[in-house]
Amino acid sequence: MRTWLRHHRQAVALALGKLLAQKAAALLNALVIGVALALPAGGYALLANLLAVTQRFAPEAQLSLFLRTEATKADADAIADRLKADARVATTRFVSRDAALKSLRATEGLAEVVAALGKNPLPDAFVVHARDPSPEALDALARDLRGLGGVAHVQVDSAWARRLAAIAATGRIATGVLAALLAVGLIAVTFNTIRLQILTHAEEITVSRLIGATDGYIARPFYYFGSLQGVAGGVVALAIVWLGLAALNLGVQDLADSFGSTFRLAFPGAADASSLVGFAGLLGWLGSYLSVSVHLRKIS
Amino acid sequence: MRTWLRHHRQAVALALGKLLAQKAAALLNALVIGVALALPAGGYALLANLLAVTQRFAPEAQLSLFLRTEATKADADAIADRLKADARVATTRFVSRDAALKSLRATEGLAEVVAALGKNPLPDAFVVHARDPSPEALDALARDLRGLGGVAHVQVDSAWARRLAAIAATGRIATGVLAALLAVGLIAVTFNTIRLQILTHAEEITVSRLIGATDGYIARPFYYFGSLQGVAGGVVALAIVWLGLAALNLGVQDLADSFGSTFRLAFPGAADASSLVGFAGLLGWLGSYLSVSVHLRKIS
Amino acid sequence: MISFSGVGKRYRGGHEVLADVSFTLDAGEFAFVIGRSGAGKSTLLKLIPAIERPSSGTVLVNGQNVGALRRAALPYLRRNLGLVFQDQKLLYDRSVYDNVALPLAFSDHSPREAERRARAALDKVGLLGRERANPVQLSGGEQQRLAIARAVVNRPAILVADEPTANLDAESARAILEIFAAFHQVGVTVLIATHDEALIAGRAGRTLRLSNGRLLA
Amino acid sequence: MISFSGVGKRYRGGHEVLADVSFTLDAGEFAFVIGRSGAGKSTLLKLIPAIERPSSGTVLVNGQNVGALRRAALPYLRRNLGLVFQDQKLLYDRSVYDNVALPLAFSDHSPREAERRARAALDKVGLLGRERANPVQLSGGEQQRLAIARAVVNRPAILVADEPTANLDAESARAILEIFAAFHQVGVTVLIATHDEALIAGRAGRTLRLSNGRLLA
Ligand SMILES: Nc1ncnc2c1ncn2[C@@H]1O[C@H](COP(=O)(O)OP(=O)(O)OP(=O)(O)O)[C@@H](O)[C@H]1O
Ligand SMILES: Nc1ncnc2c1ncn2[C@@H]1O[C@H](COP(=O)(O)OP(=O)(O)OP(=O)(O)O)[C@@H](O)[C@H]1O
Ligand SMILES: [Mg+2]
Numbered sequence A, B: 001m002r003t004w005l006r007h008h009r010q011a012v013a014l015a016l017g018k019l020l021a022q023k024a025a026a027l028l029n030a031l032v033i034g035v036a037l038a039l040p041a042g043g044y045a046l047l048a049n050l051l052a053v054t055q056r057f058a059p060e061a062q063l064s065l066f067l068r069t070e071a072t073k074a075d076a077d078a079i080a081d082r083l084k085a086d087a088r089v090a091t092t093r094f095v096s097r098d099a100a101l102k103s104l105r106a107t108e109g110l111a112e113v114v115a116a117l118g119k120n121p122l123p124d125a126f127v128v129h130a131r132d133p134s135p136e137a138l139d140a141l142a143r144d145l146r147g148l149g150g151v152a153h154v155q156v157d158s159a160w161a162r163r164l165a166a167i168a169a170t171g172r173i174a175t176g177v178l179a180a181l182l183a184v185g186l187i188a189v190t191f192n193t194i195r196l197q198i199l200t201h202a203e204e205i206t207v208s209r210l211i212g213a214t215d216g217y218i219a220r221p222f223y224y225f226g227s228l229q230g231v232a233g234g235v236v237a238l239a240i241v242w243l244g245l246a247a248l249n250l251g252v253q254d255l256a257d258s259f260g261s262t263f264r265l266a267f268p269g270a271a272d273a274s275s276l277v278g279f280a281g282l283l284g285w286l287g288s289y290l291s292v293s294v295h296l297r298k299i300s
Numbered sequence C, D: 001m002i003s004f005s006g007v008g009k010r011y012r013g014g015h016e017v018l019a020d021v022s023f024t025l026d027a028g029e030f031a032f033v034i035g036r037s038g039a040g041k042s043t044l045l046k047l048i049p050a051i052e053r054p055s056s057g058t059v060l061v062n063g064q065n066v067g068a069l070r071r072a073a074l075p076y077l078r079r080n081l082g083l084v085f086q087d088q089k090l091l092y093d094r095s096v097y098d099n100v101a102l103p104l105a106f107s108d109h110s111p112r113e114a115e116r117r118a119r120a121a122l123d124k125v126g127l128l129g130r131e132r133a134n135p136v137q138l139s140g141g142e143q144q145r146l147a148i149a150r151a152v153v154n155r156p157a158i159l160v161a162d163e164p165t166a167n168l169d170a171e172s173a174r175a176i177l178e179i180f181a182a183f184h185q186v187g188v189t190v191l192i193a194t195h196d197e198a199l200i201a202g203r204a205g206r207t208l209r210l211s212n213g214r215l216l217a
C-alpha cells in the first residue's frame, strides 16, 4: 500500500514535471485542446443564451380571445370564470378595448392611423397562456373556447409555438453535433499527444521494460499526463469562451440598446465551468488510456 | 537545378510517405486540426448566412413619407419629381391610401380592427429607400423632406438601420475573434506536431547533420509535412462544417417552413472552400517554419 | 540456477543462430561465453531474461521455465537479474545518477536507501563525482561502466553482461573484471559474453565456447 | 591534410581533456590514436569534423581552420570526411540499405549510381544480402561493420574511425583493418582511434599515443 501510494505520487510528479519542464510545449498543447474544446463549449454557451432569449418569447405560445363588440361586462366575467376553471389554462389577462387602443397608439408607425380613427374600433380581449405549449394542445383549447358565448374570434399564436419548437429542435441537433465533436476532438488530441509522447520516450520505455518495469508502472505517468492535459485544455477553453463572449457582448450591447433591452450574453456558471473542466480531464484520461493500449505494445 | 528539384521531390515524397505510413496518426492529426479549424470556418459560414438574411431586411433602411390627408394628386406628383431628383434617394414607391388599408387588413390580428373602421383613415404615402443606410444620412434626408409642401409626417426607420449596423458590428467582431482563433489554432497545432515530429526524429537529425546534411535539407520534409497536414486539416474542417450545416438545416427547415420561407443555410462556395484549404496549408507551412526555427537548433 | 537444455533459436526469416545448446550454471559460478562476431553470444544471453524466446528446448532460471513465462510475469523475472547490454541502453536525456537509480524506482526501497545504493554502485565503477553529468558527456568506456553500475545497483543474484569491456583498454577491462569477480566472491552468479580471448586468458572460471551457434566442448 | 597545432580542449565545467596536442598527418597517411579509456581519443577525433571545437590552438583540415568554420559551412566539410562513431549512430527505424545510402542523399549522384555505391559498400564489409534487415537484427559486430560501410560509401579522401573494432573478435577486427588498409592503398588518409594495443602490434602506420590528454612522443 505504501509502495502503491509512492508509485502513484511518483507518476503524478513525473507527469507534472514533464508538463512544467516544457512550459512552452505544455502551453501549446493546452492551447490546441482549448481551441478544439472552445468550439463546442462556446457553441453550448451561445445555445444556452439563445434558449434564454427564446424563453422570453415562450409566453407568446398563447391564445387571443376577442369578444364581440356588443358583449357586456357580465359576458366578460362569465368567460373569465370559465377560463379560470379550465385546467389547461395557466394564466389569463383581460385587455380592455381602451387599453388595446392605447398600446396600438404607442406602436411606432401606427400613431397616425390611430389619430385618424374617429372612435375606438377595438373589442375587449383575453390573452390566455396555455400550460402545454405544443401546437396540438393549443389548437384543441382554441376549438373549445370558440364555442363560448360572447366570443367573436379566437386567434392561436401557434405559429410562434411552432417556431419555438423548431428552434429548440435545431438547438438540440446543434448541441448533439457539438457534444460529439467535443468528445471526439478532445480524445483525438490526447490520443495523438500521448502517441507522440510514447514515441519520444520509446527508448526509456524499452529500457525500463528490460530492467523490470511493469506495463502498469510505465503507463501510469501517461494517464496522469493525459488527464492533466485535458484539464489544462478545459481551462484554456473556458478562457477562450469567456473572451469570445466578452468580445461578442460589445456588439450585443449596441444591438440590445437599439431594442431598448439590457440583454447581454451570459457567461457559463461555476457548475458548468467546473463540469467542462472535469469532463475535459475525463476525456483526456480516456484518450491517454486508448493511446497507451494501442501504442505501448508496439514498442518492443 | 536538377539536384535541387530532386531534393524537393525527395522531401515531398518523404513527407507524404510519413503521412501515409501512419495512416491512423495522419488521420488523427487532420481530425485535430480539422476540429480546431471547424470552429472559425463554421462560424464564418454561419455569419455569411446571417449577413445574407439581414440583407433581406436591408430595404428597411428606409423613410416613410406620409402626405396630408387633404393633399391633391398634383402635390403627390410634385413630391415624386422632387424625390426622383434627389441624389441621395435610391428608389421610391408610392403607396396609395387604398393599398395601405388593404395591406393593413391582411395583417394577422388587425383584420377585426380594420373591419370596425367606418372609413379609410390612412393617408397616401411614399416609401423612400436611401442610398446610404447609415443612421446619420437617413436623419439628414428626413429633415430635408419634412420641409416639402403637402408632407404631413416623415418617419425614419433608422431604428432598424441602427440595429443592422449593430448586427454587422457584432458580426465583424465575431469574425475577427474567429479569424484570430483560426490562425493561432492552426499554427499552434502545426507547431506542436512538428515539434514532436522533430523530437521523434532527433536521432535521424543528429546523424544526418554529422554526415553532412544541411539544415535546409533536414528542414524541408518538415515544411512539406506541416503544409500537407494543414491542407488535410482544412479538408476535414470543410467536411465538419458541411456536416454541421447539413445537420443544422434539418432544424432550419422546420423553422423556415413555419415562416413559410424556403430559407436554408448555404454551404460555402467553391472559392471559399478552396481558399479555406489553401489558407490552412499556408498556416501549416508557417507553423512548421516557426517550429523548425525553434526546435531544430535545439538538437545538437 | 541457469540451465539450458537442447536450446535452439531461429529468428524469423533467418538461419539457425543457436542449435542444441545445453549447459548448467550453478549458483555462484563464474562463466564466460566466448565466440566470434555473429556466433550467437548475445542471442544466448537474451534468452535468460526472456528478451528472446527459444525456438526449441528449455531455458530454466531459478527453476522457472522462462521461455514459457507470460508477458505479465517478465518484469518480476528481470528485477532479479542484473543485465549489461552490448549497446548499453543508457538514457541520454537523464543524468548519470538517474540512469543508475532507474531500477530502484520499481523496487521497494526508501528514498534514502535508494540514494545510498545508487552512490555505492557509481563508486564501484569509479564514476562517483559525475552524477550530474549527462551520459553523452562520458567517454565510451565510462558509459560502459555506467551500464555496469546500473546492472548491479539492485544487488541481483545473477549478473549477465554482454561485452562489458568492448570499449575498454586492457587495464580498464581488467579493473572491470575485478568488479565482477568481487560480486562472484559474495555468491553472485556471473555470466559474461566477450570476443576477447586475451581477456579470459589465465582467469579462473568456466568458458562456454560458441561457434556458429553450437557449444564446443 | 590534417594538422593540429597546440590544440587544447576543455569541456564546459570539466577538466582539460586535451592539452597542447600538435601533429600533422599528410595526405595518404595511415595513423592510429591509442590511449586508455578517457585519455581523450574520441575528443581528438571529434575536432576534425568540428563536432567539438578546440578551446585553444588550431585544427586544419585540407588547409581549412575547422575550429573557426561558420555553422552553415560544416555540412560541406563533413561530406568530404568518412566518419565512424564510437557509438555507431545507426538509425534503427531504417533498413540496413537505407542506413548505408543516407550520405548519398545529399550528394549529387543519380539514383542508379547511388544504388551501385551502396551495394558496393555493403559488399566490402560482408553485409550484402542483409540490406532489408533492420540494424537491431544485426549482431554487435555486424552493426559496427554497417557503420563502416556508411562511412566509406561516399569514397571520402579522409577516413576517421573511433574504435571501429571494439565489438569484434581478433579475427574479424583484422578483417576490418584490411578494409581500411585497402582504402589507404588507393590514397585515402586514415585515422583510427583504438584502445587495443594488440591490434596495432606489428602494423605499418604511425601511432599517436595519448595519455591524460597529452601526446607522448
Ligand atoms: N533480431 C534478430 N533478427 C534476425 N537476426 C538476428 C537478430 N539478432 C541477431 N541476429 C543474427 O543472429 C546472428 C547471431 O547474432 P548475435 O547478436 O547473437 O551474435 P554475437 O555472437 O553476439 O555477435 P557480436 O560479437 O558481433 O555481438 C547474427 O548473424 C545476427 O545477424
Ligand atoms: N561532452 C562532454 N562534456 C564533458 N566532458 C566530456 C565530454 N565528452 C567527454 N568528456 C570527458 O573527457 C574525457 C575524455 O573523453 P573521450 O571520450 O575523449 O575519451 P576516450 O579516450 O575516447 O575514452 P574511451 O576509450 O573510453 O572512449 C573523459 O573524462 C570524459 O568524461
Ligand atoms: Mg553480441
Ligand SMILES: [Mg+2]
Pocket: C139, C140, C141, D041, D042, D043, D086, D162
Ligand atoms: Mg572514446
